[in-house]
Amino acid sequence: MSRLISSNASQLFFFPSSFDCWIPQDHQVRFFDEIIEGLELSDITDTLDLDQKRGRPAYNPIMMTKLVIYGYAEGITSARKLEKACLERIDFRFITGNRLPDYRSIARFKKLHLQALAGLHEQILLVAASDGLIEMKEVAIDGTKILADASKHQAMSYEHMCKKEGEVRSEIKARRQQSKHGSRSRWKEIKEEIRFQEGRLRHIKKWKKALEERARNEGKEQPEPKDQINFTDDESRIMKVEKQFEQAYNAQAAVDKRSQIILVALLTQDRNDKQLLEIMLGQVANTLGLLPDNATADSGYFSEEQIEKLQDKYKSTQLLVPPDRQHHGDRFISIRGRIPKDISTADLMRRKLRTKAGRQIYAHRKTIVEPVFGQIKEANLEFRQFSYRGLANAQHEWSLVCMAHNLVKIFRHRRVRNSELRLAA
Numbered sequence: 001m002s003r004l005i006s007s008n009a010s011q012l013f014f015f016p017s018s019f020d021c022w023i024p025q026d027h028q029v030r031f032f033d034e035i036i037e038g039l040e041l042s043d044i045t046d047t048l049d050l051d052q053k054r055g056r057p058a059y060n061p062i063m064m065t066k067l068v069i070y071g072y073a074e075g076i077t078s079a080r081k082l083e084k085a086c087l088e089r090i091d092f093r094f095i096t097g098n099r100l101p102d103y104r105s106i107a108r109f110k111k112l113h114l115q116a117l118a119g120l121h122e123q124i125l126l127v128a129a130s131d132g133l134i135e136m137k138e139v140a141i142d143g144t145k146i147l148a149d150a151s152k153h154q155a156m157s158y159e160h161m162c163k164k165e166g167e168v169r170s171e172i173k174a175r176r177q178q179s180k181h182g183s184r185s186r187w188k189e190i191k192e193e194i195r196f197q198e199g200r201l202r203h204i205k206k207w208k209k210a211l212e213e214r215a216r217n218e219g220k221e222q223p224e225p226k227d228q229i230n231f232t233d234d235e236s237r238i239m240k241v242e243k244q245f246e247q248a249y250n251a252q253a254a255v256d257k258r259s260q261i262i263l264v265a266l267l268t269q270d271r272n273d274k275q276l277l278e279i280m281l282g283q284v285a286n287t288l289g290l291l292p293d294n295a296t297a298d299s300g301y302f303s304e305e306q307i308e309k310l311q312d313k314y315k316s317t318q319l320l321v322p323p324d325r326q327h328h329g330d331r332f333i334s335i336r337g338r339i340p341k342d343i344s345t346a347d348l349m350r351r352k353l354r355t356k357a358g359r360q361i362y363a364h365r366k367t368i369v370e371p372v373f374g375q376i377k378e379a380n381l382e383f384r385q386f387s388y389r390g391l392a393n394a395q396h397e398w399s400l401v402c403m404a405h406n407l408v409k410i411f412r413h414r415r416v417r418n419s420e421l422r423l424a425a
Contacts, residue, residue, distance in 0.1 A: 019094040026418070029091040031411040032070045039123050041065060043116040059101050064109045066095045068117060072404035075382035079107035114388065118399035121265065122287060124406050128261045131410060138257040138361060139292035140368035141280045141301065143250050143273050144377070147385040148236035148394065150247040155238065159225035161208045168201045203231075210234060233389040237269050249386065251398050254280050255369040256292075259409050262372065263288060265402035267395040273300040277321065278310055285314075296320045296365040304345045320362045322353055376405055 023029060044061045070092070071082045083103040085092040110117075128134055156164070172194055179190045207229050215223040230236055230247050239248040250271065254264040264283040270276060277297055285291050291314050299322045310319060323346040343351075352358045377384050383401050386394045 019090060019098060022090050023094050026415055027091065028073070028408070028411050029070060029094050031414065032073065032407065033066060033095055035124075035127065035407065035410075036066045036069060037062065039120055041120075043119065044113050047112070059099065059105060059109075061109070061113075063096055063099065064101065064106070065113075065117065067092070067101070067106070068110055069120075069400070069404055069407070070095050072381060072383070072400055073408055075380070077383065077387050079103040079110065082106050111388075114393060114396045114400070118396035118403070121399045121403040121406075124403050124410070125261070125263065125287070128259070128406055128410055131413060133259040133261050133410065133413060134256050134263070134288075135258040136256065136288070136290060136292045138294045138296065138364060138368065139254055139263065139284065140257070140365045141252070141254045141277065141295065141297040142365075142369040142373070143252045143276070143300075144373045145239045145241045145246075145248040146251045146377075146383075146398070147241065148230075148233050148247040148249055149386050149389050150230050150232035150236050152230075152238060152245065152247050154232045155228045155230040155247065156204075156207065157226050157228045158208070158211055158223040161204055161211070165201065165204050165208065168197055168204065172197045172201065207231060207234070235269065235389075235391040236394075237271060239271050249391070249394055249398075250276075252276060252280055253369060253372060253402065254284050255372050257364060257368045259413060260368065260372050260375075261406050261409055262402040265399045267391065267398045269391060273297075274303050275306065277301040277303070277319075278306050281310060281314060281317070291317045294318045294320060294361050296362055296368075298365070299323060299325045302346075302349070307345050307349065318361075319349075320353060320358060320365075321349060322362070323349055326362075372405065375408075376401060380408055381405060 041062060044065055048058055048061055067082060067086070071077065071085070074085075074091075076082055076085055080103045082092075083101065083106060086096055086100050125134070175190055175194045175197065179187060179194070211223050211227060211229045214229070215221070215227065228238055233247065236247045236249060238245050239250065241248050250268045250273070252264070252266040252268065252273075253262045255262055264280055264287055266276075266280060266283060268276065281291070281295060293316075295317050297320075302321045302323045307319060307321060310317075353362055375381065381401060381404060386397055388394055388397050
């Protein structure tokens, strides 16, 4: 008798097999299949013309929705990689019902329905709330820089564009003079060079005009010499990402303490977070219809004007935003006694953060929101760069990413709960 377990890829089956038999009952793909089936997807399904007689039949939009969202949860955003996964991975074959959509169909579906897919974020929040994963006792707000689909080497400053424009004009003038006095044998070659330089000049003038228009929209007469515009994604901005400068967007998230569910996902072009606290809290109130008991953010969000305005507007929410940068291991002595009448907003916030309750609440901030960005960028979703260009499209994709993160959190909560129920039984 052989002491080895044989394996044969050509082994035939006597009975038809279903992919349902190959996937464990507690696998994540089953949860995604079930949860997306229960969502309201009319914004996606109603765009399909079932009376069209020409062309090949379309893939089921519900199946394609499952494929795209599950792909983001598995860290696969590329249409080509999704096509490959549908061919090679059993979990993807399960969610597509053994269909093999090609990358063109997947890319077209994503592009056509990106906004509708992002709009499912609020439905997933309702699922999380029904599972008891949202408490609204403590909400932490923070941001991270995510790379745009553009290279920083495809950007040019206003000063450099003005300089290049003059150089190209001089080059065209010199070539035209050369065509008048040069030999006829080089006339065709010179004409091609002039055409090439004229194309460069049109390109520079186009982006120079776009940069001037952006400056006017920001209330400036003309751009600063160092102001830049990117030729690939002109809505992205140069931002500091880790230790270097890259084309990026500022991705914001408001996260509930209970299970690290992302309540609000916002994308901005702001290089810092100074003016974003009011916007984020406003979106939390609009999305959920209620405000947290405590809202925390780091010192980058502190603005006396914003804090005073928010304290008047949202009296039921305690804001904990330090005016000074907090360092790990800092020790503070609690301030006692009567609060002076003429105390500034910054000093009042420092005093609040030095109380025992204030220190305890603020200490949770880094364990609420910062791990979420690590899970999105590294551990779970591996999402570090946008696939779409332009602020609006990148915003929709950021909402889709945050929704996939929330679905993973709901799945893991349900798996733990079901395990506890089985043990109790």
